[in-house]
Amino acid sequence: MESKQICIAIMTLIFSMQLISAYNLQYIGNFTASHPGFLSLIRTQDTGRINDDYSLFVSSFNGAPFTTDHVYFVPAIGTVVQTFQSNGHHTVKHTTLSSNIVWPNEVNQVPDDVFGKKMMSIAGGFLVPLKTKGSIRLVDLSTGTPQRPTEMTTGSDDHHWFYHRILWLDMNGDGKKDAVTCRAKKSLLGSGTGQLVWYEHPQTDSISNPWHHFIIADHSDTFFDITTLTTPTGTNTVIVTTGFFSNQLKIYWTTDPSGKWTDTLKIKSRVIEEHIGHVFDVQIDDVNNDGKSDLLVTSNGLSNTAVYVYEIPADFRTQTFTRHTIMTGFKSHNLLPGGGAPGSAKTIRNPSINNGKPLILLSGDDDSHAYILNAVSESVSDWSYHSNKILDTKSGTVGGITSHDIDGDGNLEIFVPAYSNNLIHIFKLLP
Numbered sequence: 001m002e003s004k005q006i007c008i009a010i011m012t013l014i015f016s017m018q019l020i021s022a023y024n025l026q027y028i029g030n031f032t033a034s035h036p037g038f039l040s041l042i043r044t045q046d047t048g049r050i051n052d053d054y055s056l057f058v059s060s061f062n063g064a065p066f067t068t069d070h071v072y073f074v075p076a077i078g079t080v081v082q083t084f085q086s087n088g089h090h091t092v093k094h095t096t097l098s099s100n101i102v103w104p105n106e107v108n109q110v111p112d113d114v115f116g117k118k119m120m121s122i123a124g125g126f127l128v129p130l131k132t133k134g135s136i137r138l139v140d141l142s143t144g145t146p147q148r149p150t151e152m153t154t155g156s157d158d159h160h161w162f163y164h165r166i167l168w169l170d171m172n173g174d175g176k177k178d179a180v181t182c183r184a185k186k187s188l189l190g191s192g193t194g195q196l197v198w199y200e201h202p203q204t205d206s207i208s209n210p211w212h213h214f215i216i217a218d219h220s221d222t223f224f225d226i227t228t229l230t231t232p233t234g235t236n237t238v239i240v241t242t243g244f245f246s247n248q249l250k251i252y253w254t255t256d257p258s259g260k261w262t263d264t265l266k267i268k269s270r271v272i273e274e275h276i277g278h279v280f281d282v283q284i285d286d287v288n289n290d291g292k293s294d295l296l297v298t299s300n301g302l303s304n305t306a307v308y309v310y311e312i313p314a315d316f317r318t319q320t321f322t323r324h325t326i327m328t329g330f331k332s333h334n335l336l337p338g339g340g341a342p343g344s345a346k347t348i349r350n351p352s353i354n355n356g357k358p359l360i361l362l363s364g365d366d367d368s369h370a371y372i373l374n375a376v377s378e379s380v381s382d383w384s385y386h387s388n389k390i391l392d393t394k395s396g397t398v399g400g401i402t403s404h405d406i407d408g409d410g411n412l413e414i415f416v417p418a419y420s421n422n423l424i425h426i427f428k429l430l431p
Helices: 002-017 077-087
Strands: 024-032 036-043 054-060 070-074 095-098 104-110 119-124 135-140 167-169 178-186 192-199 213-218 224-231 234-242 249-254 267-273 279-285 294-299 306-311 322-328 345-348 359-363 369-375 385-392 402-404 412-418 423-430
Touching (some): 024 077, 036 104, 036 412, 036 423, 054 104, 070 104, 077 423, 167 224, 178 224, 213 249, 213 267, 224 279, 234 279, 279 345, 294 345, 322 369, 322 385, 385 412
Antiparallel strands (some): 024 423, 054 070, 070 095, 104 119, 119 135, 167 178, 178 192, 192 213, 224 234, 234 249, 249 267, 294 306, 345 359, 359 369, 369 385, 412 423
């Protein structure tokens, strides 16, 4: 196993060295982690020593029946990276947070203004047989040590669905931000379905009692993003959703004068796209550096898969979203249900560099690669990109990548989970 890790590390280092002409990517090292699926960097405390403030959370799941899934974390991850840089190696110790969450997906930091203290959320469940019991858990971080996750989805219907991401928005105008999510379910032989829903934040701030959910619409099932867009008649908060089962990229907004989402008759939507296969993930950001928001989208599957950018028009309610194809040609090594490529894409910028187009950090998912895509030019009308493999595991799955400046040096650290190899690789993006 040790020789295999060394070979992968050397191979990864060679790839990273090939990229220096486009940007400066340094390979730091890797450490063992059991089935790392999704990674998240969460600020769990404020000690004044930034190296100690961030923890790396790992969602670990196994598709085999009757296996136990886990969420574990590495505290003071900045110090871990610093030790890697100094010594070239480090024994990394994990702390188990939970072994009771079925197929944990994304771990997301809850904004501090939701509960007035540090919290995080964990979404769970998947379409794999015996792993379909989904849930949303909340974790109190305010003591500096993550507490045991508390489930908020204990309603009679909640466990029939699985969940991937939790974001926060005041949906009913009561001054408290509510939990927004997409959820899905699929029978073994039947088709899948999904819903865009929100869970009402109790006035008591309780995280132990069931949160009541409200359905906004069907056909949105996996990932989503929230932002505010300007139109000729004002501004609107919008929710952009993906439909893995419906094959739809959709945008929702409310016409309620006070911005509430409580009256479904006042909630409007339109289909942006339904011809790119299984729509997997979406991020809203200015991709071409023209000062306007775009949609960074991936479609996932065994065929008809790609990375796209959609330019948001001046009036998103009526005008055309212009699509640009950024990368195609992904080949999944997993042909079983649930397998496919690519995974999620996200823009990244080095904190020390404030100008120019962002890079795109991409998980290949079941094509066994991790990529950085860099723009060919700074022209806002040029959508050409170089594709660079920063990790090639040859087989298996690369999971959800995370990045942040966790040691305060102005440079971005990137953590890539090689799920099938039980390894997490660390990179640093330098100026």
